[in-house]
Structures are given as structure tokens and as C-alpha cells.
Amino acid sequence: MKGNFLRKRISRTFTGLEEVVLESRVPSYEELCGKFRDIHEMGLYLHIPFCEQICPYCPYNKTIYDRELASRYARAIVQEIDCYAGIAGNKPVTSFYIGGGTPTTMLDNGLRDILEHVYKRFNMQCSIHMESHPNHLSPQNIATIQSMGVKYLSMGVESLQDRHLKTLRRPYTRDEVIRTVKRVAGQGFECVNVDFIFDLPDQSLDEIEQAGHALIDMGIDQVASYPLFRFPYTQLGKEAKANSRALPTMLRRRRMLRILEGIFYDSGFERSSVWAFTRKGVSKYCSVTVPLYLGLGASGGTYLKNVFYLNTFNVEEYTRAIESGQDARALSVELSDKMQMAGWLYWRIYETRFRKSDFFDRFRKDFDTVYGKYLKPLALLGYLKDDGEEVVLTDRGTYWLHAFEDFFSIDYISKLWGRSGREPWPAEIIL
Numbered sequence: 394m395k396g397n398f399l400r401k402r403i404s405r406t407f408t409g410l411e412e413v414v415l416e417s418r419v420p421s422y423e424e425l426c427g428k429f430r431d432i433h434e435m436g437l438y439l440h441i442p443f444c445e446q447i448c449p450y451c452p453y454n455k456t457i458y459d460r461e462l463a464s465r466y467a468r469a470i471v472q473e474i475d476c477y478a479g480i481a482g483n484k485p486v487t488s489f490y491i492g493g494g495t496p497t498t499m500l501d502n503g504l505r506d507i508l509e510h511v512y513k514r515f516n517m518q519c520s521i522h523m524e525s526h527p528n529h530l531s532p533q534n535i536a537t538i539q540s541m542g543v544k545y546l547s548m549g550v551e552s553l554q555d556r557h558l559k560t561l562r563r564p565y566t567r568d569e570v571i572r573t574v575k576r577v578a579g580q581g582f583e584c585v586n587v588d589f590i591f592d593l594p595d596q597s598l599d600e601i602e603q604a605g606h607a608l609i610d611m612g613i614d615q616v617a618s619y620p621l622f623r624f625p626y627t628q629l630g631k632e633a634k635a636n637s638r639a640l641p642t643m644l645r646r647r648r649m650l651r652i653l654e655g656i657f658y659d660s661g662f663e664r665s666s667v668w669a670f671t672r673k674g675v676s677k678y679c680s681v682t683v684p685l686y687l688g689l690g691a692s693g694g695t696y697l698k699n700v701f702y703l704n705t706f707n708v709e710e711y712t713r714a715i716e717s718g719q720d721a722r723a724l725s726v727e728l729s730d731k732m733q734m735a736g737w738l739y740w741r742i743y744e745t746r747f748r749k750s751d752f753f754d755r756f757r758k759d760f761d762t763v764y765g766k767y768l769k770p771l772a773l774l775g776y777l778k779d780d781g782e783e784v785v786l787t788d789r790g791t792y793w794l795h796a797f798e799d800f801f802s803i804d805y806i807s808k809l810w811g812r813s814g815r816e817p818w819p820a821e822i823i824l
């Protein structure tokens with residue numbers, strides 16, 4: 394109750410609204426054409442929602458792999474690409490990310506067709522960043538992935554202790570996953586990222602330290618290390634008794650992250666986002682990096698300046714809608730200038746640094762006039778450094794400012810993804 398009251402007050406300060414309402418009215422083809430007129434570059438997100446197992450902690454939109462459904466899904470995506478290519482014309486696509494689920498489930502069943510179609514229909518000016526799963530990375534599959542043009546690859550390692558891998562129900566042992574990662578790391582990708590989850594039930598600080606060193610020893614270029622978030626609609630979330638946002642939990646996570654930071658910094662890595670550390674000199678593995686993007690597939694989200702919309706999360710419904718010439722878009726929200734600016738600031742804090750001139754280029758407004766009054770006290774607290782042109786979050790600031798952001802995002806994600814996962818076409822969702 395108290396949390397909700399506070400969330401509404403803060404939301405009103407930054408966005409002008411206490412609640413964000415996503416509605417089932419979505420922009421028409423003609424409206425989209427209009428929105429594209431003054432967009433100069435964009436990103437592309439492709440969602441592959443299939444997995445071979447459902448992990449008990451995972452909040453993402455996914456379903457068990459089914460060969461027949463995956464083939465139909467691939468054909469539906471090709472149709473969706475054609476639709477957007479007609480609207481976007483020759484505008485450059487400068488960032489391309491394939492997430493999931495597990496994209497490598499479709500390696501021999503439609504993924505190549507989708508990627509060839511993307512490169513045929515859009516003006517692609519970037520490489521591919523893609524998620525995968527450790528159990529999919531045989532030498533033959535790695536060769537297939539590279540032949541598709543993927544240069545930035547990620548996989549969920551999750552933990553490096555067998556007892557924790559068991560809790561997370563991951564289908565491999567520590568030794569097996571280490572062998573796989575070492576093999577992938579030597580294959581000439583621009584960047585190999587591994588996802589690592591910490592603050593698992595009963596995890597000790599010694600275990601974090603051992604895992605941190607083991608991660609570095611595997612020869613990877615990047616680690617994205619997240620604390621275990623307990624989303625109420627996942628199995629682990631339902632079982633959890635502890636309040637993961639209580640102060641003792643936050644302080645324990647801070648200690649664990651400090652241990653990892655120390656190991657990664659000593660090994661020549663630098664922070665590249667709130668949770669990610671990248672080897673110096675390597676260009677980072679990341680999701681879509683440009684502010685405006687198109688989302689393809691079930692639950693694909695699209696952001697075009699003053700509108701954000703989402704495709705239906707239901708894979709069967711997404712495929713059926715596209716096959717029958719209907720709209721797969723399920724929910725949208727119009728974004729006021731204030732909301733767009735708040736969204737921009739949210740993502741820049743996530744990336745831990747930004748230039749004020751980028752804010753001016755995007756909104757034609759002076760950053761300090763809009764947000765200066767919040768920056769000054771944060772600089773005094775040692776949470777960030779502001780040299781007048783660039784703002785850089787310190788390690789301390791990164792953690793606490795993101796904990797503040799989580800106060801919103803975990804709640805918003807739980808409502809939006811939880812409900813969209815249950816209802817393919819919700820009438821409205823209030824965040």
C-alpha cells in the first residue's frame with residue numbers, strides 16, 4: 394500500500410501521471426506511416442519465444458518449443474517484416490537484437506529465413522546480437538550461428554555451483570557449462586556475454602567470489618550479473634516468502650555486487666551498464682541501443698517517439714492473427730513529452746552515463762532546465778559526476794539509482810507481462 398502510494402507520487406513528478414494506461418486501441422497503418430516521417434534511424438527487436446524447458450525464475454514471454462508452431466511462427470514473422478518494410482522504407486536500422494525465450498531453438502527451423510528476409514527488406518547497418526542457451530552451443534551450431542551473421546552472442550550460465558544450478562533447474566553441471574563457454578569464447582565472436590544470477594537462496598559470499606573468478610577464467614568478454622528477481626507470476630516468485638526489495642536484501646546484494654565488481658575491474662573489465670561488465674576495448678553485447686525501435690514477434694514492443702505498443706504475447710494468437718491478415722498488436726500507450734523524457738532518462742541511468750547534448754538533440758530542451766534540480770543533490774551525495782557536458786554514475790550511484798528504478802520496473806513488468814501472459818488481448822492494463 395505504502396509502496397503504491399509512493400510510486401504514484403514519484404510517477405506524477407516525473408511523467409505528469411499517477412498511472413500509465415495501456416489500451417487495446419493500436420495505431421493504424423496510416424498513423425504508423427505518419428510517425429515514420431521524421432524518424433531518421435531505428436533499431437530492430439526480434440522475439441523468439443520458444444524454450445526447451447521453462448525455468449522456474451524466468452519472467453520472459455516463452456512457451457515450450459513445438460516444431461510445427463515454430464515453422465508457422467517463422468512465416469508469420471516474415472509477413473510482419475514485409476508490413477514494416479513498406480512503412481520504414483530505406484531508413485537505416487542501426488541496432489538489431491534477437492531475444493527470447495531461446496532464439497537458438499529455431500536454428501534449423503526458420504531462423505535463417507527470418508534473418509535473410511530482415512537483411513533483404515530493411516536497410517541494415519549493423520551486426521546481430523543474439524541470445525542462446527549453453528546446451529545449444531555444439532561446434533556445429535556455433536558454425537551455423539556464425540554463418541547467419543551473428544557477431545555478438547550471449548547465453549545464460551546463471552550459476553557456477555551445482556547446488557544452485559539444481560535450485561534453478563538448469564539442465565547442465567558446472568563442469569559442462571564451463572567447457573561450453575570456454576569453447577564459445579575462442580570462436581572469434583566480437584563479444585561473448587554470459588548471464589549470471591546472484592543472491593540465490595542461501596548463497597554465500599565465498600561462493601560469489603569463486604564464481605566471479607571462474608567467470609573470468611572462462612575467457613568471456615562480458616558478464617551480465619543480475620540478482621535473482623522474484624517476479625510474483627513465476628514459480629520461484631510464488632514460492633518466495635522474503636520481500637526482495639527489503640533493505641537487508643538490498644544491502645546483501647550490494648555486498649555481492651561489490652565482490653563481483655572488484656574481481657571484474659581487477660581483470661580489465663569496465664562497467665557497461667548497471668549489471669554488465671565488458672572487457673576494455675571490446676564493443677559491448679547489448680539489446681537495442683537506439684531510442685526508437687520496431688519489435689517483431691509475440692510480445693515484440695515498438696517505440697516510435699510518442700507511442701509505445703506491444704504485440705500479443707500469445708504465440709498461437711500472434712501467428713493466427715498474422716496468418717489471417719489481422720493486427721497482432723494488442724496494447725498501446727500514447728506518450729506525452731514528459732513521459733518520453735522520463736523514459737529517456739530511465740535508460741540513460743541504466744547505461745550509467747550520458748551526454749546532455751543527446752537530450753537536447755532528442756527533445757530540443759536543455760537537460761539542466763528539466764532535470765538539473767535532481768542532479769545537484771545526487772552529485773553532492775557522490776552518486777554521479779557531472780562535468781557540465783557528461784553525466785557519469787559512480788558505482789555507489791549505479792546501485793542505488795537502479796534500486797530506485799526497480800521500485801517501478803519490477804512492479805510494472807509484473808503487471809504488464811503477468812497479465813499479457815494470461816490474456817492474449819487485454820482490454821486495458823493499468824500500471
Ligand SMILES: C[S@@+](CC[C@H](N)C(=O)[O-])C[C@H]1O[C@@H](n2cnc3c(N)ncnc32)[C@H](O)[C@@H]1O
Nearest residue numbers: 450451493494495525526549588619620621622
Ligand atoms: C532470455 S534468457 C537467456 C537465454 C536463454 N534462454 C538461457 O536460458 O540461457 C535471459 C536471462 O535473464 C536472466 N534472468 C531471467 N530471469 C531472471 C530473474 N528472475 N532474475 C534475474 N535474472 C533473470 C537470466 O540470466 C537469463 O539467462
Ligand code: SF4
Nearest residue numbers: 444447448451493494
Ligand atoms: S531462462 Fe532461458 S531457457 Fe529458461 S525459461 Fe527463460 S528464456 Fe527459457
